[in-house]
Amino acid sequence: RPAAPQISSCRTQGQIAVTYSEGPSDATAKIVRHLNNFNAKGNFFVNASWLYTQQYAMVIQNIYNSGHFIGMTYRVRDDDSSLWSHAQIRDDIIKNAQTVESLIGVSPKYVRLHYTPERDVKTEAILADMGYVLVGYNLDSQDYSRKDSVGPNSIDDVYRSAFVRQRDTYDAMGSFISVQYDIPETGALNAVPFMVNAINDEGYDMVRMDGCLNDPQPYKKSATSLETVSDKFSFEQPEYHSGQQPVPEDML
Numbered sequence: 001r002p003a004a005p006q007i008s009s010c011r012t013q014g015q016i017a018v019t020y021s022e023g024p025s026d027a028t029a030k031i032v033r034h035l036n037n038f039n040a041k042g043n044f045f046v047n048a049s050w051l052y053t054q055q056y057a058m059v060i061q062n063i064y065n066s067g068h069f070i071g072m073t074y075r076v077r078d079d080d081s082s083l084w085s086h087a088q089i090r091d092d093i094i095k096n097a098q099t100v101e102s103l104i105g106v107s108p109k110y111v112r113l114h115y116t117p118e119r120d121v122k123t124e125a126i127l128a129d130m131g132y133v134l135v136g137y138n139l140d141s142q143d144y145s146r147k148d149s150v151g152p153n154s155i156d157d158v159y160r161s162a163f164v165r166q167r168d169t170y171d172a173m174g175s176f177i178s179v180q181y182d183i184p185e186t187g188a189l190n191a192v193p194f195m196v197n198a199i200n201d202e203g204y205d206m207v208r209m210d211g212c213l214n215d216p217q218p219y220k221k222s223a224t225s226l227e228t229v230s231d232k233f234s235f236e237q238p239e240y241h242s243g244q245q246p247v248p249e250d251m252l
Helices: 028-037 048-052 054-065 086-104 121-129 155-170 188-201
Strands: 015-021 043-047 069-074 110-113 176-181
Touching: 015 188, 028 054, 028 188, 043 048, 043 054, 043 110, 048 054, 048 086, 054 069, 054 086, 069 086, 086 121, 110 121, 155 176, 155 188, 176 188
Parallel strands: 015 043, 015 176, 043 069, 069 110
Antiparallel strands: none
């Protein structure tokens, strides 16, 4: 069967969903503090493997209760789906999603697969059949190699260059889903204020994944259910928030 579709951009021009994958880690709470200071919402695709640690379990609850969006990073055991049956992979996905659900009260619906050199169409198909939405990206922050705050080796430069390229090519704003990795060895943490200003300077709005896709029910009722649900922070709910505030010079 063909590969399951992956979401890689927002529905509305001028929007950007800033996503973080593979956390939570020691960097995550600090990233969230930055985002909260700038009245911006992020999207955290959490790896359930880390959530058995009380410290990180509390981090994900704080992320969720601050109105940020929770998705799930899923990693097939041994990074090789050919070693496992459909039923084994399905059970493992459910176990991971239930770990997240036990902490925030709803199950993730949006999933990003852990990077593998070849697309894992088998696992993608299983996730799609289970009602999960696969999320890719069209803006790679390159935070794994870019560690400077500004200049040619910075995440700030990646964002600004992408926006300029979009404008020069299409004479219009684009829509983006960007990817960062909220783990200490990347440049993601230090980049937050510079990234927010790059987005703000170009007139883009930071959005949650549900706002990016106009999805009023962005979670699953439970890990095993196909039924989708909203919460008070969801798109079209009173506490839904998008946009950001510019970062003052003295905070850069």
